[in-house]
Amino acid sequence: MNLKVILFDLDGTLLPMDQDIFVKKYFGLLVAKLSNYGYHPPELTEAIWKGTGAMIKNHGAKRNEEVFWDVFASIYGDKAKEDMPLFDEFYQNEFDAVQEVCGYNPQAAETVAKLKEKGYRIVLATNPIFPPIATQKRMKWAGFSPEDFELYTTYENSRYSKPNIEYYKEIVKQLGVKPEECLMVGNDVGDDMVVQEIGMKAFLLTDCLINKDNVDISIYPNGNFEQLLKFCD
Numbered sequence: 586m587n588l589k590v591i592l593f594d595l596d597g598t599l600l601p602m603d604q605d606i607f608v609k610k611y612f613g614l615l616v617a618k619l620s621n622y623g624y625h626p627p628e629l630t631e632a633i634w635k636g637t638g639a640m641i642k643n644h645g646a647k648r649n650e651e652v653f654w655d656v657f658a659s660i661y662g663d664k665a666k667e668d669m670p671l672f673d674e675f676y677q678n679e680f681d682a683v684q685e686v687c688g689y690n691p692q693a694a695e696t697v698a699k700l701k702e703k704g705y706r707i708v709l710a711t712n713p714i715f716p717p718i719a720t721q722k723r724m725k726w727a728g729f730s731p732e733d734f735e736l737y738t739t740y741e742n743s744r745y746s747k748p749n750i751e752y753y754k755e756i757v758k759q760l761g762v763k764p765e766e767c768l769m770v771g772n773d774v775g776d777d778m779v780v781q782e783i784g785m786k787a788f789l790l791t792d793c794l795i796n797k798d799n800v801d802i803s804i805y806p807n808g809n810f811e812q813l814l815k816f817c818d
Contacts, residue, residue, distance in 0.1 A: 588786070588817065589762055591700055592753075594771035595711035595720070597793035599697070600727035601688030604795065610686045614679045615672075622671060623664070632660045640714045641746045649713050649740035676718045684726045690792070692810040694728035700817060701733075709734040710756060710769065712776065713743035736760065747776040750783060757785075770813060774800050788813055 593599055596607065612633065616626045636653040643652050658665040701707055709729075711720060717739045721731055731737060736759065738752075745752035757764050764785040771777025771787075773795040778787045789807035796802060806816050 587766055588705065588768055589766040590706045590708060590760055590768070591817070592708045592710040592756065592767060592769045592780075593697065594769075594773065594777055594790075595709055595723055595727065597772040597795060598770060598777075598790050599690075599693040599709075599729065600723055601690050601793050602686065603793070606686050607683065611680070611683050614682055615675055618675050618679055619668075619671060622668060624661075628660075632657055635660070637714055640740060641749075643745055643749075645744040645751060647744065649743050649746060650716070653714075653740060672716075673718070676716060676722065680719060680722055684722075687723075687726055689726070689728065690810070691728065694733075696810040696814060697729070697733060699814060703817070705817070706735050706760070707733065708756060708760070709737035710753070710771075711738060712747045713738040713740050713752070714746055715740060717741055747773075748779045750779055753780050753785060754783060757783075768817070774798070774802065774805075778805055788816055 596602055597604060612630055615633070616624070616629055619629055620626055636656040639652045639656045640649040643649055654665065697707055709724070720737060720739050724730065724737070736756065738756070743752065743755070745755060753764070753769070757767060764780070764783040768786040768788060769777055769780040770790055772790045772793045774789065775795070775797055778789060780787050787805055789802055789805040790809065790813065791802070791807050792809055794802070
């Protein structure tokens with residue numbers, strides 16, 4: 586393989602988790618905080634899901650951040666923009682409690698370090714539906730810092746989201762490489778293995794596998810971090 590770049594997903598890949606449990610804890614804490622400021626929990630949860638859904642469907646006209654807040658403001662009006670600092674406070678403080686429902690695998694950081702030693706460029710290709718601080722916190726829980734990655738995607742610097750193939754094309758273009766020179770490592774068959782459509786290689790990390798459509802995963806190189814290292818050799 587003529588590999589130059591290895592892209593890693595974060596949630597469920599470098600950071601072990603059950604996605605449903607993560608979302609429940611995350612939303613629970615966020616709703617608990619904002620309910621003190623006039624937000625009704627069920628309506629707020631629905632609004633966040635609508636904003637997230639809009640980012641997933643984003644076709645590139647605006648950054649994901651703008652898309653989310655436009656949707657949120659369409660529901661709550663000027664109050665939404667005025668209360669943006671409350672969201673910042675949440676990610677600075679309460680969001681840390683979400684770590685307790687996530688796991689930790691030291692092999693994640695060890696594997697990335699070994700691949701960097703081999704000369705590979707490393708990118709954190711996590712679905713860009715979070716602000717930078719939330720992504721940086723989740724990196725830290727997994728044993729990483731922003732400096733460990735040449736690029737990491739957030740809702741501020743992205744105009745597409747997974748599984749839109751344009752998300753991956755945008756990363757490749759920014760790095761100045763060909764899709765064939767890249768490998769995507771992720772745990773979600775639907776979100777991550779789609780890279781094969783543009784000629785990018787893929788490795789399915791099966792520790793926290795998400796396979797909503799029950800695809801036969803034997804069609805992909807797959808396994809744990811140890812097997813990933815062997816695959817890259």
